Amino acid sequence: MNGSSDNHLTIDGCAVRVVDAPRVAAVRDRMPAAEDLRGTAEVFGLLSDPGRLRLLVALLDGELCVCDLAAVSGQSESAVSHALRLLRAHRVVSVRRAGRMAYYRLEDAHVRMLLDLAVAHTEHTHALRPEHGEESR
Amino acid sequence: MNGSSDNHLTIDGCAVRVVDAPRVAAVRDRMPAAEDLRGTAEVFGLLSDPGRLRLLVALLDGELCVCDLAAVSGQSESAVSHALRLLRAHRVVSVRRAGRMAYYRLEDAHVRMLLDLAVAHTEHTHALRPEHGEESR
């Protein structure tokens, strides 16, 4: 009745065990290219650090200079600079120089969507708990 | 003329340098709670590994057993099991046991949205390049 008898499929020249062979083939067909998956994982990785997340959420409303980003996110200016360097390398943020100041802004529309979605979700999840911005100062 | 003279704000009992004090205060007010940011970063972290990303994308269409997930994602069954354990601990996937088989499915609607968005974006980005699913077998 079931197709769970030992079935094998040759993938990448290597025989691997499968249960639902046609399903596996179909899913493999729909799977994005390895290169795209790697890039997507990288983007998610940039958002996987609370410090960077704070920086990016802060930038949702517009550009900010490094020291203000440090103040907003509660990190050292050095840590912020390192984080911004990484985000800049991935074209997630861009800089505008004005004298000795550096103003950063969100550059990647895709990342902005992800951030909006994430923030909206956390607000929705805690919609019944009106606690908001307490322990500051 | 400019407000870039040295201004200071007391945050968490610590004096920090800021440029646009009211803006900093406003952004800090809109900033999600630390706890929420940590949770959000964790979710993004779960999506930041190409292997896990493959597993989750595979599960977008419905449940799959461990060995099929290994075949689809091109990882060892042990690695897949470890990854699923992590995803299970975070309630991102859930298991259905049938005999000695274990069928996993996507459980978190939020993660599903993020995945859909990410996949749609990669497809859209490469919309002009009809190369799709080539090197299999």
Place this chain on the structure above:
DNA sequence: TGATTATCTGAAGACCCATTCATATGTACA
């Protein structure tokens, strides 16, 4: 019951990453 199969788990190793400290670069101002 004993053997086989599917999945799970723990420990170990290698690798990656975030922060800090010290210092560098470059701008503004006197």
Place this chain on the structure above:
DNA sequence: TGTACATATGAATGGGTCTTCAGATAATCA
């Protein structure tokens, strides 16, 4: 020109994470 300031950078450290290997658990079947 020299000092103060804003940001950037490099090296080092400490902690975290992914994979593999070996073995454990549990279910099916003869």
